[in-house]
Amino acid sequence: MEDQTQHEQAGPEVQKRIQDSFDRQGLMAHLGARMTHIGPGRVHIVLPSRPEVTQQHGYFHAGATSAIADTAGGYAAYTLFPEDTEVLTVEYKINLLAPAVGEYIEAVGTVLKAGRTLTVCQLEVFGVTAAGERKLVANGQQTLIRVKRPEQ
Amino acid sequence: MEDQTQHEQAGPEVQKRIQDSFDRQGLMAHLGARMTHIGPGRVHIVLPSRPEVTQQHGYFHAGATSAIADTAGGYAAYTLFPEDTEVLTVEYKINLLAPAVGEYIEAVGTVLKAGRTLTVCQLEVFGVTAAGERKLVANGQQTLIRVKRPEQ
Amino acid sequence: MEDQTQHEQAGPEVQKRIQDSFDRQGLMAHLGARMTHIGPGRVHIVLPSRPEVTQQHGYFHAGATSAIADTAGGYAAYTLFPEDTEVLTVEYKINLLAPAVGEYIEAVGTVLKAGRTLTVCQLEVFGVTAAGERKLVANGQQTLIRVKRPEQ
Amino acid sequence: MEDQTQHEQAGPEVQKRIQDSFDRQGLMAHLGARMTHIGPGRVHIVLPSRPEVTQQHGYFHAGATSAIADTAGGYAAYTLFPEDTEVLTVEYKINLLAPAVGEYIEAVGTVLKAGRTLTVCQLEVFGVTAAGERKLVANGQQTLIRVKRPEQ
Numbered sequence: 001m002e003d004q005t006q007h008e009q010a011g012p013e014v015q016k017r018i019q020d021s022f023d024r025q026g027l028m029a030h031l032g033a034r035m036t037h038i039g040p041g042r043v044h045i046v047l048p049s050r051p052e053v054t055q056q057h058g059y060f061h062a063g064a065t066s067a068i069a070d071t072a073g074g075y076a077a078y079t080l081f082p083e084d085t086e087v088l089t090v091e092y093k094i095n096l097l098a099p100a101v102g103e104y105i106e107a108v109g110t111v112l113k114a115g116r117t118l119t120v121c122q123l124e125v126f127g128v129t130a131a132g133e134r135k136l137v138a139n140g141q142q143t144l145i146r147v148k149r150p151e152q
Numbered sequence: 153m154e155d156q157t158q159h160e161q162a163g164p165e166v167q168k169r170i171q172d173s174f175d176r177q178g179l180m181a182h183l184g185a186r187m188t189h190i191g192p193g194r195v196h197i198v199l200p201s202r203p204e205v206t207q208q209h210g211y212f213h214a215g216a217t218s219a220i221a222d223t224a225g226g227y228a229a230y231t232l233f234p235e236d237t238e239v240l241t242v243e244y245k246i247n248l249l250a251p252a253v254g255e256y257i258e259a260v261g262t263v264l265k266a267g268r269t270l271t272v273c274q275l276e277v278f279g280v281t282a283a284g285e286r287k288l289v290a291n292g293q294q295t296l297i298r299v300k301r302p303e304q
Numbered sequence: 305m306e307d308q309t310q311h312e313q314a315g316p317e318v319q320k321r322i323q324d325s326f327d328r329q330g331l332m333a334h335l336g337a338r339m340t341h342i343g344p345g346r347v348h349i350v351l352p353s354r355p356e357v358t359q360q361h362g363y364f365h366a367g368a369t370s371a372i373a374d375t376a377g378g379y380a381a382y383t384l385f386p387e388d389t390e391v392l393t394v395e396y397k398i399n400l401l402a403p404a405v406g407e408y409i410e411a412v413g414t415v416l417k418a419g420r421t422l423t424v425c426q427l428e429v430f431g432v433t434a435a436g437e438r439k440l441v442a443n444g445q446q447t448l449i450r451v452k453r454p455e456q
Numbered sequence: 457m458e459d460q461t462q463h464e465q466a467g468p469e470v471q472k473r474i475q476d477s478f479d480r481q482g483l484m485a486h487l488g489a490r491m492t493h494i495g496p497g498r499v500h501i502v503l504p505s506r507p508e509v510t511q512q513h514g515y516f517h518a519g520a521t522s523a524i525a526d527t528a529g530g531y532a533a534y535t536l537f538p539e540d541t542e543v544l545t546v547e548y549k550i551n552l553l554a555p556a557v558g559e560y561i562e563a564v565g566t567v568l569k570a571g572r573t574l575t576v577c578q579l580e581v582f583g584v585t586a587a588g589e590r591k592l593v594a595n596g597q598q599t600l601i602r603v604k605r606p607e608q
Contacts, residue, residue: 027213030182030204052182061179062241063219070214089214090422091447093245093397093549095576095597097569112595113553117421118394118449120551120595139568139576141551141597143395143447145422242574243599245397245549247424247445249417264443265401269573270546270601272399272443291416291424293399293445295547295599297574331517334486334508356486365483366545367523374518393518397549 010038010079017083018043018075025071033068035075041111043075048104060100065107065125065138069094072109073121073142080114085146087119094123094140102127105137112141119144162190162231169235170195170227177223185220187227193263195227200256212252217259217277217290221246224261225273225294232266238299239271246275246292254279257289264293271296314342314383321387322347322379329375337372339379345415347379352408364404369411369429369442373398376413377425377446384418390451391423398427398444406431409441416445423448466494466535473539474499474531481527489524491531497567499531504560516556521563521581521594525550528565529577529598536570541602543575550579550596558583561593568597575600 009015015038022028022035028045031053037044045068047053047060055061070089078087106126113120123140161167167190174180174187180197183205189196197220199205199212207213222241230239258278265272275292313319319342326332326339332349335357341348349372351357351364359365374393382391410430417424427444465471471494478484478491484501487509493500501524503509503516511517526548534543562582569576579596 021208024208025213026203026206027216051178054178056173056176057238061177061219062222062244063215064179066218066222067213067215070218086209089248091245091247091395091424091445092214093243093597095243095569095599096241097576113551113592120395120553122595136569139578139597141395141549141595143551243547243576243597245445247417247447249424265399265440272401272547274443288417291426291445293397293443295399325512328512329517330507330510331520355482358482360477360480361542365481365523366526366548367519368483370522370526371517371519374522390513393552395549395551396518397547399547400545 007037007039007042010040014038014079018078022075027067028071031064031067038075038079040079041076041114043072043079043109045072045107046104049102060105062096065096065100065105066094068105068107069109069123069125069138069140070142072107073123074144076109076111076121077119077144080111081146084149086149088145088147090143090145092123092140092142094138096138098135098137100125100127100137103130104128117146119146159189159191159194162192166190166231170230174227179219180223183216183219190227190231192231193228193266195224195231195261197224197259198256201254212257214248217248217252217257218246220257220259221261221275221277221290221292222294224259225275226261226296228261228263228273229271229296232263233298236301238301240297240299242295242297244275244292244294246290248290250287250289252277252279252289255282256280269298271298311341311343311346314344318342318383322382326379331371332375335368335371342379342383344383345380345418347376347383347413349376349411350408353406364409366400369400369404369409370398372409372411373413373427373429373442373444374446376411377427378448380413380415380425381423381448384415385450388453390453392449392451394447394449396427396444396446398442400442402439402441404429404431404441407434408432421450423450463493463495463498466496470494470535474534478531483523484527487520487523494531494535496535497532497570499528499535499565501528501563502560505558516561518552521552521556521561522550524561524563525565525579525581525594525596526598528563529579530600532565532567532577533575533600536567537602540605542605544601544603546599546601548579548596548598550594552594554591554593556581556583556593559586560584573602575602
């Protein structure tokens with residue numbers, strides 16, 4: 001597995017804000033995904049292999065692969081946003097490069113260009129075997145928009 | 153709800169082949185999605201609202217929206233393929249046009265261009281309220297590849 | 305050829321604003337492209353066949369196909385914007401469905417979802433023969449942003 | 457400007473095959489683009505600033521930016537293909553990250569995943585000032601297909 005100690009951590013307030021938001025995502029819990037890194041402009045999400053996330057051939061379903069990729073990119077952008085804002089996905093494009101297999105898949109969302117309104121992220125998903133071999137199984141690009149959080 | 157009686161049905165062998173494949177997708181069952189129409193070059197998939205498919209604001213998660221869109225497009229292409237083949241998603245791009253809300257969302261995959269190797273589909277996802285109001289919440293475009301089924 | 309009389313025209317002020325902007329695009333003139341329809345949320349651009357717009361096999365270059373598709377979508381969005389604004393392409397995705405051949409190609413940009421900040425367009429490009437046969441050669445999806453025109 | 461001496465060159469036959477193909481592209485000559493690097497899985501194309509390649513605000517037109525990006529990716533893939541094949545763009549997606557300005561723009565196409573049928577490339581376009589400052593102005597992802605060259 002990639003040595004994540006080399007990746008800078010986001011500050012504790014940002015980490016808490018993002019973990020809280022992630023924990024409110026019913027889908028991530030239902031799939032069994034968890035966030036494994038929250039850095040400035042970079043978020044990792046891991047999804048372990050289980051029958052509930054497969055397609056018809058037993059590989060990770062492109063929908064599961066995309067779901068964690070989209071979420072990793074969204075939170076990567078969100079690490080750079082002010083506290084009173086929300087992040088929404090405008091669109092993304094993803095190439096499924098190889099059958100997504102392994103003990104787990106890991107999505108890495110990285111901010112490519114941060115803007116006041118729009119932010120663009122790179123999305124990568126790796127299949128990781130029990131032996132720790134990593135292989136790029138999907139690659140994408142995502143556009144996000146920053147919106148003011150509605151008053152409570 | 154859209155009157156689906158106006159959409160032509162695929163032949164019984166094609167319907168069976170596609171339903172069997174869909175039933176082997178662990179993710180679709182886990183999300184609670186079901187196929188509601190299998191026509192030549194056109195497949196509908198419905199996903200009812202439940203906490204397990206939401207993002208942090210309680211809307212349908214873009215990952216859930218994308219998962220049924222990708223699957224609808226894949227099977228739309230597969231309706232046109234010979235029996236000894238498989239379909240794989242090469243890539244897709246999706247715009248999230250509006251918050252995905254409603255009693256359920258419905259993905260419609262439609263073949264735009266069928267080829268011997270590559271097929272291109274249009275992806276649409278509608279949010280449908282209990283009153284039957286439909287609103288386009290996502291729109292995308294998908295490239296699929298036909299591959300020979302491996303010998304058993 | 306498609307009967308364009310059935311498409312509604314935009315008002316004269318909108319038509320003038322868009323034609324003026326188009327006329328300032330050095331690239332469109334250099335390629336030999338011209339706008340043939342300006343309707344509310346829909347713009348057509350035609351590019352005649354000539355050696356200057358080809359790729360290595362003598363077909364229309366994907367770059368030329370994309371250039372008029374992007375421009376048609378941008379102006380389709382712009383027809384719906386207030387006068388003191390500008391339009392910028394955020395991103396687009398395009399599938400090249402078939403070799404782009406014909407006497408000319410025609411790009412049709414159509415607004416799919418108009419928003420205050422972001423607008424999404426469908427992009428279609430047709431190859432049209434001297435006999436008037438039309439064939440879809442490219443299909444895409446585009447995201448645009450409305451920005452305030454800078455003070456002069 | 458980026459020091460290109462650090463990039464490996466493709467073999468002379470590959471370089472010749474790709475330069476010959478590039479030279480048959482009417483559009484590239486008409487725009488004033490030239491290939492500045494042909495490496496294994498990596499091609500650079502430069503387009504100098506001139507009124508013929510602008511949009512309505514005087515920046516490089518997204519169509520020109522895309523045209524050289526698409527071409528750079530296509531030839532990056534083609535460097536890895538056998539001699540009796542051709543390369544066709546299946547689709548690409550590009551984000552316009554910043555106004556494309558500078559003395560010239562440079563597109564860099566890099567193979568991300570090479571396959572027997574499909575190849576996926578990353579596309580980057582930089583704006584470069586007279587002083588040599590480089591800025592990423594567009595980023596994209598492209599799918600290409602390898603086809604058998606038709607018998608002459």
